[in-house]
Amino acid sequence: NYIEFMVVKTIGLDPGSKYGIKYGATAPIENLWHFHVSLTEIYNTFMLIVKDINPLVGYIAHPLDLCYTSREKKQERRKNTVEAYRMLFEKGCNWLTISAKRRPSIQPKPNYKICIERSDRACHHICIPCNYGAPDETVGFMKFRIQSRENIPIEEQCLCYNGRPLARDHLTLKESGVQQNSVLTLHHKKVKVSMVEEQIRKDIESKIMEDFGSLPWEH
Numbered sequence: 001n002y003i004e005f006m007v008v009k010t011i012g013l014d015p016g017s018k019y020g021i022k023y024g025a026t027a028p029i030e031n032l033w034h035f036h037v038s039l040t041e042i043y044n045t046f047m048l049i050v051k052d053i054n055p056l057v058g059y060i061a062h063p064l065d066l067c068y069t070s071r072e073k074k075q076e077r078r079k080n081t082v083e084a085y086r087m088l089f090e091k092g093c094n095w096l097t098i099s100a101k102r103r104p105s106i107q108p109k110p111n112y113k114i115c116i117e118r119s120d121r122a123c124h125h126i127c128i129p130c131n132y133g134a135p136d137e138t139v140g141f142m143k144f145r146i147q148s149r150e151n152i153p154i155e156e157q158c159l160c161y162n163g164r165p166l167a168r169d170h171l172t173l174k175e176s177g178v179q180q181n182s183v184l185t186l187h188h189k190k191v192k193v194s195m196v197e198e199q200i201r202k203d204i205e206s207k208i209m210e211d212f213g214s215l216p217w218e219h
Helices: 002-011 027-038 040-053 071-089 139-150 195-212
Strands: 114-118 125-128 157-161 182-188
Touching (some): 002 027, 002 040, 002 071, 002 139, 139 157
Parallel strands (some): 114 182
Antiparallel strands (some): 114 125, 157 182
């Protein structure tokens, strides 16, 4: 449960520092997170795995005032986690449920179809389902979906809308000005990776497979 929560924060670009906290969990999981942070060396080693999963997240900070957050704010963060978990793992989050008494009614989201057009392949499009193209999803999350489908690392992706690069991965599609039923252009920036860097990547993936049985981005 804790590992899945951290994967959601990693892929959802929620480092918990400059932009505040978007995702939350139950008290036991957040207490485990606090304990993990206190083990500085072990936590820093874990952050190396986090950075390998998402190079845009170098460290997931644990705010000291987390326990003083209002009940409403905690519920909002947990709701965000449930929705992100469902989209990421394509199943319900059975370790985090929202109280029926306090759960706000969820209005159906409008269709938000996004089509990705690769600039290096003529007439080649990547169709992103509506639930992955919701206006409140971040640019970074979209890049992870592309990585899982096209096997293009996010650091080699340059998404453009109307000729303008979507450079801020932490912003949502709506905040980036992307309209419904749009076409985004994907430019594949080939990045040369040294043999040493490639071996380090393979070693980390091997360690994740050994510890967790699978790679989070392959689910």
